[in-house]
Amino acid sequence: AQTVTQSQPEMSVQEAETVTLSCTYDTSESDYYLFWYKQPPSRQMILVIRQEAYKQQNATENRFSVNFQKAAKSFSLKISDSQLGDAAMYFCAPSQGGSEKLVFGKGTKLTVNP
Amino acid sequence: GAVVSQHPSRVICKSGTSVKIECRSLDFQATTMFWYRQFPKQSLMLMATSNEGSKATYEQGVEKDKFLINHASLTLSTLTVTSAHPEDSSFYICSARVVAVGGTQYFGPGTRLLVL
Numbered sequence: 001a002q003t004v005t006q007s008q009p010e011m012s013v014q015e016a017e018t019v020t021l022s023c024t025y026d027t028s029e030s031d032y033y034l035f036w037y038k039q040p041p042s043r044q045m046i047l048v049i050r051q052e053a054y055k056q057q058n059a060t061e062n063r064f065s066v067n068f069q070k071a072a073k074s075f076s077l078k079i080s081d082s083q084l085g086d087a088a089m090y091f092c093a094p095s096q097g098g099s100e101k102l103v104f105g106k107g108t109k110l111t112v113n114p
Numbered sequence: 115g116a117v118v119s120q121h122p123s124r125v126i127c128k129s130g131t132s133v134k135i136e137c138r139s140l141d142f143q144a145t146t147m148f149w150y151r152q153f154p155k156q157s158l159m160l161m162a163t164s165n166e167g168s169k170a171t172y173e174q175g176v177e178k179d180k181f182l183i184n185h186a187s188l189t190l191s192t193l194t195v196t197s198a199h200p201e202d203s204s205f206y207i208c209s210a211r212v213v214a215v216g217g218t219q220y221f222g223p224g225t226r227l228l229v230l
Contacts, residue, residue, distance in 0.1 A: 033216055033217045033218070035218070035219075037221075042223075043152075043205065043207075043223070043224050044221065044223050044224070045158075045207065045209070045221035046221075047218060047220065050215075050216070050218055052216060091157060091158070095217050099146060099163045099165075099171070100146075100211060100217035101148060101160055101163055102148075102160070102219060103160075104157045104158045104159075105157065106156070106157045107157050
């Protein structure tokens, strides 16, 4: 079974600073997608960023960017200019199989300090 | 776009009763929907993959006779927890896959189930 490791259970960052959340995964597939989702206290899962494994270029969405290392099976998330609203649980999730189901890591709780 | 709704948002029921949770894609058609379960302070655990017009595919260890899934249309999937017991109390989340956006799943707001 595919495994996803988020080695940082908790992280904190000062407002306006930059933070990087790590994620490594194990897969035997060559073509797949990778996602970062955030879950604030409301528990609504919100898509942060998406990466296609066949693309070498790292995805970027405004203040959010990834460092995707396919050979190392690493997919870290960088949040720049952190804002109070970024505080949430962040989950890394690669897709798996033809149904493209997602396998979630255990999550990283991000705290943003004013 | 890509909005998914879930109903009800919260339900309390007595042990032994059945509860139905609806998941709807509001502004797109979803041939595939997913059902997850999340315990407090834990990650999402996939329960089953729901395909429109066919039987759901359950993950290992999930009782298909207890968690009935129906995906009768391209915008609606339902999860019925049959003969619910206190250990079924949890947060249930559905998602719908957007084919045009390469496998991206959009999530409903979740349903909190409490079985007394």
